[in-house]
Amino acid sequence: MAGRGDAHLGDPDDALLRVEDLHVRFKTGRGTVHAVTEVSLDIRRGETIGLVGESGCGKSTTGRAIMQLPAPSEGRIVYDGKDVTGLKGEALRRTRTKLQMIFQDPISSLNPRRKIEDIVAEGLRIWAPVQRGPLFLAAVGLTVLGALLLVVGLLGVAKGALPLIGLLALIVGLGLVAAHAAGFGQPLSAEAAAKVDEVLEAVGLDPATSRGRRPHQFSGGQCQRISIARAVITEPDLIICDEPVSALDVSVQAQILNLLEDLKTRYGLTLVFIAHDLAVVKNVSDRVAVMYLGRMCEVGPPEVIYSRPAHPYTDLLLQAIPEPDPDLRDRESTPLAGELPSPLSPPSGCHFRTRCPRADQVCADLVPEMAPTGDGRFVACHHPLVETTVSVGATRAVESDPDLAKD
């Protein structure tokens, strides 16, 4: 697997976000890391798409590339019909209010020195119109006064320390105006405060007691709730959840997964859910995309992928999951042998071929392309476990040797 192609992409008009032919490369001292290669994905409004794979498969990098954190090396990210690739400055920041992110480690992703209400309200403050209160007027007054004194001093009308004081006043005044414009020291508007209360309540925290506290006073699960509150407060369309429950105990994990499902309905969210736990991904996803070493292997509805995996990698991944059922003690399973190849020099052709039980020469020569299996799933593999219907995006292997694709 681990191929390319865009046969699995739907109608562009249906997609809230489209990732087209994404490449992310990092230059390092030892060469170029190919973190993501030729990944295409569309995310439909209102769905949850699960991105799974092992560490180093590029799932998090894909999520971050959507946020332009960092911007992709190649390819396009189209959000709501607009190309957001390479956006900078305010245009990018405005887009990010609609695209939010939740991170893996709930404790380190919150600033320990800030109060919960400030953490949650930050997104609102940034975009709140600057209120021209008395403090702002005083700052402007100080600036004007400073400028006047400076001019007067420079013209030689006044002598001594006066021009210096003027300069000082000018600097301080300008600083205060700038800080004010950035939202510092501004009390939350009643509207914003109400919004903070609303989202805190929505994530299951008691606003009255939690607003004034700091992150260390909360457990890991509660910190993750705060992160979620911070993400939903700007009323985003899409939230990228990067391993949001991996750091949590199973009982808390269940609470957070339920919460995400609830909020998705309440706020009409679209979710990109990145995780390495296939059972967790199955629980929340409408569609699942399996990645390996930077390439897309298989995309489709979870019922299809989990019951009849088409990609040999997905199959091995599923077999590796320990199920809480002692009756499965003696089930047959083939462990996935070997190690992940280095992303500095990924294998030619299919990235998975070095560990794949079905690999042959074609896999080394050609990158497999996405092909449908007829049940809503697409797989990029020369020798899939489920037969692909040859149609759009048929692999070049099929053209050269039709028997191979039907193996």
Add this chain to the structure above:
Amino acid sequence: MTATEVDETAPASDVGALLEVTDLSTTFATAKGPIRAVEDVSLSLDRGRTLGIVGESGSGKSVLSRSIMGLIPAYASRTGSVRYDGEEMLGASPSQLRKVWGVHMSMVFQDPMTALNPVQRIGRQITESINEHLDYSKSQQRDTAVALLRSVGIPEPERRLKQYPHELSGGMRQRVVIAIALACGPALLFADEPTTALDVTVQAQILDLLADQQRERNMAVILVTHDLGVVATRADEIAVMYGGRIVEQASAPVLFRQMRHPYTEALLKSIPRLDLPSHTRLEAIGGRPPDLMNPPPGCRFAPRCPYVQDDCRAEEPPLADDGTGHLFRCWHPVGIESEQTTLDTILTEAHVREPGDALAADGVSDGDGDGSAPATDISTPVPTADPPAAERSSAAPANDAPATGPGGAD
């Protein structure tokens, strides 16, 4: 392959189990007061057997294994008895412990990134304990290290000996950690969350490796984990810990098919399962684990238990045996006074959320009326014979301590 005095075989087993722990308690003296991290734990383990210890963070599972081994800080004190091969270990001096560690008991730690010394070559780290305990020549030590690395599935072992930990992947490092633990042929191996830091495919490799080594060496293994999936197929016996105590202990099939403790049931229900459809609502456990400095009076799980009754809050239940060796610490065990939950009922009663159904079944917005601590976590609906209805009715009021009797009663 690391020939040592491992196989003393039959005579030792006449004395009793390899490991015999009786009423072990571990208390940490802290500035704010004593914390009883492990309380009154008794267990026994034979060669070749695997005991799984399961619990959430803070349940005392790691402290328990360290207490048995004697790997505890100076401000911790232990009471009770730990007998290894008939010998009392609790009062052992540091020099006695040095002779036991590595040779008789050793431990595989959770995080292979930090368990290895970053500035020492792999070979040196493996031969360290061989050098300490066994009378081997330099070349014998080296051969043993190569053989060990090969047996834990590391390719090109000769070359690896000269490498540093950062040159290996996480899975390879964990193999090295296992090789170090096995170096002197211990009879008892503690594996403290050996795969938590690893990917699922690597996890399977490492667990298979541990099982192979156990079979080959006839070791006793204590497998500590928070993942019921890991112990289900790997352990013979499973002990579930909560708040520093064992709350249920049984053989693996019995624990999963005839669980008695509500906590075990809740834990199993909260796990997302592969064989359930997408968007199945998970039954989370409400509330938080007990504060071990001020544990709740009575049963430690009572504040979060869906079946809690008055006597649960008054007096702590003893760890009782039902006559078959199945131990549980509960006044009102599930499956006797209420409907038995098994894996199968979890699968059939699961509630898949329909579109538009979510808000109705949502305990979030109207939860948290308690106003006490900053937000108790959303709580579990009480399991009932009619799951969809139960979801709606119980989700809202059931915050913190859902005090409605044994809702599971049919």
